[in-house]
Amino acid sequence: MTENPTIADTGARILAAVRTVVVGMDDTVEIALATILAGGHVLFEDVPGLGKTLAARSLASALGLDFRRLQCTPDMLPGDVTGSYVYAPDSGDFVFRPGPIFTGLLLADEINRTTPKTQSAMLEAMAERQVTVEGNSFPLPAPFHVIATSNPIEYEGTYALPEAQLDRFMVRLSVGYPEAAGETQILLNRMARQQEATHVAAVIDDARLVEVQQAVEAIHVHPDIARYCVDVAAATRHAQNVAVGASPRGSLGLLLLGRALAALDGREYVRPDDIKRIAVPVLAHRLTLTPQAWAQGVSAEQIVANVVGQVPVPPTVGAPV
DSSP states (O other), rough: BBBOOHHHHHHHHHHHHTTOOOOHHHHHHHHHHHHHHOOEEEEEEOTTSSHHHHHHHHHHHTTTTTTTEEOOTTTTOOOOOOEEEETTTTTTTTEEEEEEEEESEEETTTTTSSSSHHHHHHHHHHHHHHHEETEEEEEESSOOEEEEOSEEEEEETTTOOOHHHHHTSSEEEEEOOOEEEEEEEEHHHHHHHHHHOOOOOSSHHHHHHHHHHHHTTTTTTOOOHHHHHHHHHHHHHSSSSEEEEEHHHHOOOOOHHHHHHHHHTSSSOOHHHHHHOOOOOOOGGGGGEHHHHHHHTTOOOHHHHHHHHSSSSOOOOHHHH
């Protein structure tokens, strides 16, 4: 077996740095890191106060990325995200002033609090790494990633993300409440710091991140694994209580994220277990359920989990020969 310790060691150092301030979110943070290594965007959806913003900020710091935080509100305009043309008195011309989206990692906090018009301003940036303002296109820096947070329990003053916007996120992650020991450690860490602010030192820089992302592209994917990704995504299209299943972008997300997880594990090939592990966060938010599903209390996560249990797993796949 050919090992790839460079990516694995780099990932372990990044995760260790994040764990110095983020407690009880090891699996969630690892999948979020793998998503960025795979070139994707992350949506954290959970109740307030569970450390979603802290995790995003800590991950950005450890990756050495320029970081901008956008607090989404109902009165926010698209220009507040992308930037706009402003009058320059010295030259008498209108010049483009870049918005907060021109950064390495954008944290869109409470993205469902802003209007669909402003949400859509991020669509082009997330898909094509550029923004268009008044007919002129401006490329975004590389790497560029979005980590968004969403509050699923509050509906007053919120705007549900449209399917096209959700589909741009490679994963949707739920943090969940910490265990008693983890929550106790959060309190002890706060007392030890003697201040609210936290700090995570940079482990790599943006140039090194691009190198790691390129190395992830070299991870081997057996044709049987690619077909398994397709079979899992296709099974959601025919599952009971599903009106619209996962698109090919969902099966591609399984493959891309599976490669990144394999790299973090020190492997140069993807295993079926990698795909099983990420099926729910990659596919669940891409499903549109029938009204009967909502009435019966069936969740998209349950449907994807059932699909994974039913789709035949390919034979054990090893390293490339």
